[in-house]
Amino acid sequence: MTESAAxxxxxxxxxxxxxxxxxxxxxxxxxxxxxxxxxxRDLRPGAMLPSELEMVERFGVGRASVREALxxxxxxxxxxxxxxxxxxxxxxxxxxxxxxxxASLHFQAARATFRELVEARLALxxxxxxxxxxxxxxxxxxxxxxxxxxxxxxxVSENSDDYIHGAxxxxxxxxGVSGNRVLDLVGKSLKIIYADRVVRYVYxxxxxxxxxxxxxxxxxxxxxGRARIAEELMREHMIDYTAQLEERFPELFDEVVxxx
Numbered sequence: 001m002t003e004s005a006a007x008x009x010x011x012x013x014x015x016x017x018x019x020x021x022x023x024x025x026x027x028x029x030x031x032x033x034x035x036x037x038x039x040x041r042d043l044r045p046g047a048m049l050p051s052e053l054e055m056v057e058r059f060g061v062g063r064a065s066v067r068e069a070l071x072x073x074x075x076x077x078x079x080x081x082x083x084x085x086x087x088x089x090x091x092x093x094x095x096x097x098x099x100x101x102x103a104s105l106h107f108q109a110a111r112a113t114f115r116e117l118v119e120a121r122l123a124l125x126x127x128x129x130x131x132x133x134x135x136x137x138x139x140x141x142x143x144x145x146x147x148x149x150x151x152x153x154x155x156v157s158e159n160s161d162d163y164i165h166g167a168x169x170x171x172x173x174x175x176g177v178s179g180n181r182v183l184d185l186v187g188k189s190l191k192i193i194y195a196d197r198v199v200r201y202v203y204x205x206x207x208x209x210x211x212x213x214x215x216x217x218x219x220x221x222x223x224x225g226r227a228r229i230a231e232e233l234m235r236e237h238m239i240d241y242t243a244q245l246e247e248r249f250p251e252l253f254d255e256v257v258x259x260x
């Protein structure tokens with residue numbers, strides 16, 4: 001490449017940079033508009049969104065900006081691009097797994113350790129148990145009783161997979177009945193990252209009945225509306241499990257949370 005051609009390419013690259021920045025800013029604004037539209041229209045998973053061309057006309061932007069906005073939403077797990085005839089952008093079924101996946105990437109970049117993740121759960125889960133007791137609704141009793149039943153059934157079967165499902169489901173239910181969607185999403189996401197890393201570090205069968213008893217006590221406190229007691233019982237439960245985990249696998253706590 002001649003010096004003249006190199007200068008020309010350098011000039012074109014520099015000229016393209018403002019355009020790329022403009023496209024990025026427009027696409028980010030468009031992301032907000034699309035998500036705002038999904039929420040305003042209460043669109044459910046599987047609902048089709050306007051096509052690219054329709055979005056170009058509706059929002060008065062270029063096709064490149066629309067494609068970039070949809071790419072951002074697809075990466076974040078909020079939109080699925082359905083291929084083929086009759087395809088296009090579609091509302092995805094969002095949940096804590098998507099949030100957890102990208103949160104873990106940020107945790108890894110921040111060098112956050114497993115100990116810090118556990119500390120965050122120790123702070124959040126008692127709070128959610130207290131809120132669940134204070135904000136009881138008709139579905140709380142049934143959901144908690146079912147979750148406690150799963151844990152008890154898993155203890156009887158002595159199957160580790162059943163036990164993990166039953167024990168973790170209880171924490172999901174408590175998070176859900178807390179009545180706070182922000183805490184619910186963050187709490188479940190932390191639990192997912194936590195459970196993915198410690199799935200092999202489960203209580204031995206001889207000790208699992210203690211977990212079932214603890215879940216029962218927490219559930220009863222929530223059902224009876226005893227917020228302070230529910231919060232304290234959940235804190236004791238989490239501290240006990242953390243202590244046993246650290247005693248058996250101390251090296252785990254200094255590991256950096258990694259992206260899974």
